[in-house]
Amino acid sequence: MKQQAATAGVLVAIAMAIAPLCAQAQKNARTAWGDPDISGAYAEFTTAPLERDAKFGDKEFFTPAEHEEFAKVRLTQAFDADDTEPGTQEDVHYSMGQFALSENEGVTSLNLRTSIVTQPKNGRIPPLTAAAVARRDALAATRKGKEFDGPEMRSLTERCILWPSTVAPILPRGYNSNLQIFQSPGYVIIQGEMGDPRVVPTDGRKLPDNLLPQWNGTSVGRWDGQTFVIETAGFHPQTAWRGATEKMRVTERITRLDEDTLEYAFTVTDPDTWAEPWGGVYPLTALGALLYEYACTEGNYGMANILSGARKGERETANP
Amino acid sequence: MSRILAVSVALLAACAANAQGVLTALPRAANGRPDMSGVWQALNTAHWNLEPHVSAYPVVIELGAQFAVPPGKGVVEGGTIPYLPEARAQRDQHFENRLTDDPEGKCYMGGVPRSTYMPYPFQILQNERDVVMVYQFATAFRRIFVDGKEEAPLDSWMGWSNGRWDGDTFVVEVTGLNGLTWLDRAGNYASGSAKITERYQLLGPNHLQYEATIDDSTVFSRPWTIRMPLYRLVDADPRFLEFKCEPYAEEKIYGHLRKPGTAAPVGASSQ
Amino acid sequence: MRLLTLVMAGLASMVATVGAYAHHAFATEFDVNRQITLEGKVVKVELINPHSWIHIEVMQDGKPVTWMVEGGSPNALVRRGITKNSIPIGSELVIRGYGTRDGTNKAVGRDMKFADGRELFFGGTAAPGETTGAPQ
Numbered sequence: 001m002k003q004q005a006a007t008a009g010v011l012v013a014i015a016m017a018i019a020p021l022c023a024q025a026q027k028n029a030r031t032a033w034g035d036p037d038i039s040g041a042y043a044e045f046t047t048a049p050l051e052r053d054a055k056f057g058d059k060e061f062f063t064p065a066e067h068e069e070f071a072k073v074r075l076t077q078a079f080d081a082d083d084t085e086p087g088t089q090e091d092v093h094y095s096m097g098q099f100a101l102s103e104n105e106g107v108t109s110l111n112l113r114t115s116i117v118t119q120p121k122n123g124r125i126p127p128l129t130a131a132a133v134a135r136r137d138a139l140a141a142t143r144k145g146k147e148f149d150g151p152e153m154r155s156l157t158e159r160c161i162l163w164p165s166t167v168a169p170i171l172p173r174g175y176n177s178n179l180q181i182f183q184s185p186g187y188v189i190i191q192g193e194m195g196d197p198r199v200v201p202t203d204g205r206k207l208p209d210n211l212l213p214q215w216n217g218t219s220v221g222r223w224d225g226q227t228f229v230i231e232t233a234g235f236h237p238q239t240a241w242r243g244a245t246e247k248m249r250v251t252e253r254i255t256r257l258d259e260d261t262l263e264y265a266f267t268v269t270d271p272d273t274w275a276e277p278w279g280g281v282y283p284l285t286a287l288g289a290l291l292y293e294y295a296c297t298e299g300n301y302g303m304a305n306i307l308s309g310a311r312k313g314e315r316e317t318a319n320p
Numbered sequence: 321m322s323r324i325l326a327v328s329v330a331l332l333a334a335c336a337a338n339a340q341g342v343l344t345a346l347p348r349a350a351n352g353r354p355d356m357s358g359v360w361q362a363l364n365t366a367h368w369n370l371e372p373h374v375s376a377y378p379v380v381i382e383l384g385a386q387f388a389v390p391p392g393k394g395v396v397e398g399g400t401i402p403y404l405p406e407a408r409a410q411r412d413q414h415f416e417n418r419l420t421d422d423p424e425g426k427c428y429m430g431g432v433p434r435s436t437y438m439p440y441p442f443q444i445l446q447n448e449r450d451v452v453m454v455y456q457f458a459t460a461f462r463r464i465f466v467d468g469k470e471e472a473p474l475d476s477w478m479g480w481s482n483g484r485w486d487g488d489t490f491v492v493e494v495t496g497l498n499g500l501t502w503l504d505r506a507g508n509y510a511s512g513s514a515k516i517t518e519r520y521q522l523l524g525p526n527h528l529q530y531e532a533t534i535d536d537s538t539v540f541s542r543p544w545t546i547r548m549p550l551y552r553l554v555d556a557d558p559r560f561l562e563f564k565c566e567p568y569a570e571e572k573i574y575g576h577l578r579k580p581g582t583a584a585p586v587g588a589s590s591q
Numbered sequence: 592m593r594l595l596t597l598v599m600a601g602l603a604s605m606v607a608t609v610g611a612y613a614h615h616a617f618a619t620e621f622d623v624n625r626q627i628t629l630e631g632k633v634v635k636v637e638l639i640n641p642h643s644w645i646h647i648e649v650m651q652d653g654k655p656v657t658w659m660v661e662g663g664s665p666n667a668l669v670r671r672g673i674t675k676n677s678i679p680i681g682s683e684l685v686i687r688g689y690g691t692r693d694g695t696n697k698a699v700g701r702d703m704k705f706a707d708g709r710e711l712f713f714g715g716t717a718a719p720g721e722t723t724g725a726p727q
Contacts, residue, residue, distance in 0.1 A: 032349075032350035032351060032447065032448055033350045039447075086626065086687075086701075087623065088623070089617075089618060089623050091623070091689075091701060092617055092618070092621050092622075092623050092689045092699060092701070093617060093699060093701065094642070094661055094662045094663050094688075094700050094701065094703075095663075095700075095701065095702065095703075096663060098663070098703065098710075098712065099643070099663030099665070099667065099668055099712075100668050100670075100712075101663045101664060101667055102667070105667055105670065146579075146582075148579070148616075148619060149578065149582045150570075150578040150579065150582055150584065151570040151571075151573075151578075152567070152570065152584070152585050154616065158616060159566060159567070159570070160566055161564060161567060162564075175663075175664065175667065176664060176666050176667065182445060182450060182463075183445075183447060184357055184445035184446050184447050184452070185349075185350075185355075185357065186357070187357075187445055189445060189452060189454065191461065193666060194640075196459040196461075196562070197452075197454050197459065197461045199443060199445070199454055199559060201559070212561060214561065214562040215564050216562060287670075289670040290669075290670065292473075292474065292476070292665075292666045292669055292670075293461075293476040293477065293478060293640075294641075294664075294666065295428075295429055295476065295478075295639070295640055296641050297427055297428065297458075297566045297569070298423075298426075298428045298429065298477055298639075298640075299637070299639040299640050299641060299642070300641060301642070301644060301659075301661075301697075302616075302620060302641065302642060302661075303573075303574060304573075304574060304577060305620045305621075305691050305692075305693065306616045306620045307574055307577035307578070308577050308691075308693035308695075309620050309621075309622075309691060309692030309693045310579070310619050311577060311579065311693070312692055312693045312694060473669045473673070473674040473675065474638050474665065474669055474675050475675060
């Protein structure tokens with residue numbers, strides 16, 4: 001009896017000694033070739049909104065009690081679309097709920113932050129520079145009255161060219177708000193579900209000065225301890241992420257926090273668009289499911305319908 | 321003396337082990353499997369026509385010699401594709417209408433196996449769980465589940481791929497294709513019932529042999545196989561540039577719905 | 592630390608971001624004044640992106656006419672157990688929606704159900720909000 005108790009005691013002691021090592025091992029999980037393992041499919045949804053409600057000022061974190069209240073509202077907000085009146089414009093849409101389309105696919109990590117944006121200190125994206133406002137207004141002016149002339153007048157998403165939220169920096173978006181990361185020696189691939197795969201070398205090479213513009217920019221990466229750091233530049237002028245120019249530069253920093261969570265931090269710099277660099281951080285949570293193909297242009301009946309609808313409207317106006 | 325013997329034995333063993341007679345050891349991944357990682361491209365006319373073909377006029381005559389179809393010996397084992405009679409007629413109709421109907425012209429993903437031998441590079445990334453392929457054309461992406469057993473829940477353009485190692489050959493079974501892609505610019509095609517079995521075998525550090533067997537009894541009288549070498553891009557930085565072709569296909573797809581009197585934008589940067 | 596959020600029964604518990612991502616062009620694509628109700632048999636199901644399309648054959652003036660009806664991206668549904676066979680060909684559906692502005696037999700499906708009243712997708716399989724834990 002005493003012998004068994006002693007043995008049990010030893011086993012418990014060993015288990016207790018091993019447990020933190022196991023947790024540590026998961027956090028320090030490595031690929032077969034020795035790089036930190038950040039691979040997997042992740043949900044981007046987090047309770048922190050992109051920008052901080054102005055009423056919170058410079059308050060970066062909720063207390064656990066405050067967060068519980070705040071999260072409850074975020075997690076139980078009803079779909080606007082569920083409450084629409086037949087015969088109104090809002091009602092002219094398929095049901096998002098029927099297709100389980102939500103930023104929140106039922107998976108998230110505890111995040112006590114009041115916003116994703118942490119820089120500047122007020123948690124809000126800096127205002128556009130005068131130059132950026134002028135660009136935006138000039139573009140709107142060239143399109144005024146011509147919004148449905150041809151496919152080139154429509155948004156990048158309607159044209160199935162690009163979902164801006166899948167370009168660096170990747171941010172949570174309306175639905176299919178997930179990304180996946182694959183690793184192989186020398187490369188990391190990061191891909192938003194509705195975006196293009198970005199193949200990022202890990203050898204720490206510098207970004208060349210004379211980059212050819214690409215819709216997704218060009219990315220290079222390096223390991224900084226447990227953190228994968230990606231630098232992206234060389235954007236296509238029409239990518240215009242949140243109104244930015246082709247000179248926008250983005251830094252992403254991805255770190256595994258535990259078995260289920262990565263930390264995704266980013267900064268954005270474009271002096272022609274924002275007077276100061278800005279950035280933020282949010283958790284990526286293991287989705288527990290697969291991402292599926294998003295072949296957009298292949299199934300884009302909508303573009304044809306939009307244009308034919310516009311043409312019919314013009315014919316009716318000409319011949320009432 | 322024994323050291324020389326040992327080295328000789330090792331060299332002979334390496335010779336014997338490599339059936340293709342290439343006297344270079346294969347690069348291997350951390351788990352011992354041949355490492356197919358890298359950027360690859362086919363160098364043949366399979367993308368024009370899988371079958372043997374003579375040269376031909378360009379589909380738009382004004383394009384002249386630049387876009388004429390070069391001749392090709394074909395990549396089909398046995399020469400021609402064993403179509404069922406009605407299916408061959410369908411293929412011939414595809415060919416007649418290729419200018420409007422070829423999905424490639426609309427920037428649609430090339431599917432499998434066409435994406436492998438389109439005249440654009442693709443990159444293979446490999447680890448123990450997955451082999452991932454990223455294609456330059458239409459930024460197509462494919463995940464191959466190593467030792468995967470699940471079935472496709474949904475049809476897709478690039479299909480559902482389960483792969484396994486058979487010795488030093490990577491065998492991939494592709495199902496769940498939607499039947500909307502073609503196999504080449506000549507209108508050769510398979511339906512959504514097709515099962516494609518690919519075999520990737522590294523012949524040496526810079527050559528990857530590619531085989532694909534197409535099994536589709538609704539279109540063909542028997543399964544048939546294509547075979548070709550793929551060549552590694554050996555530049556210091558072989559990463560390819562992005563080729564998002566969607567804007568270039570817009571006029572082709574939607575031009576007939578444009579507002580009368582307006583013109584499509586042209587040039588490297590539309591608008 | 593991972594917090595699995597328990598999504599309540601019914602669909603009211605998802606965060607609404609429709610406003611931010613609403614199709615600005617929906618007013619041009621579909622006609623708010625062209626309200627339609629379709630009752631018919633499924634002839635084709637396209638669970639595709641950017642939008643799904645369900646093709647149903649209805650009787651109009653005694654003749655069979657095929658309509659195609661727009662739904663949403665299927666990716667989240669597939670994570671919850673829906674497959675290409677979830678809406679069998681030949682199923683009877685009832686659809687309320689809005690026809691395209693161009694006057695053709697296309698519509699967006701605001702409410703779509705099986706004719707016997709069952710929900711189109713979760714009539715017995717995975718509940719909305721919970722993924723099925725398929726292999727990663």
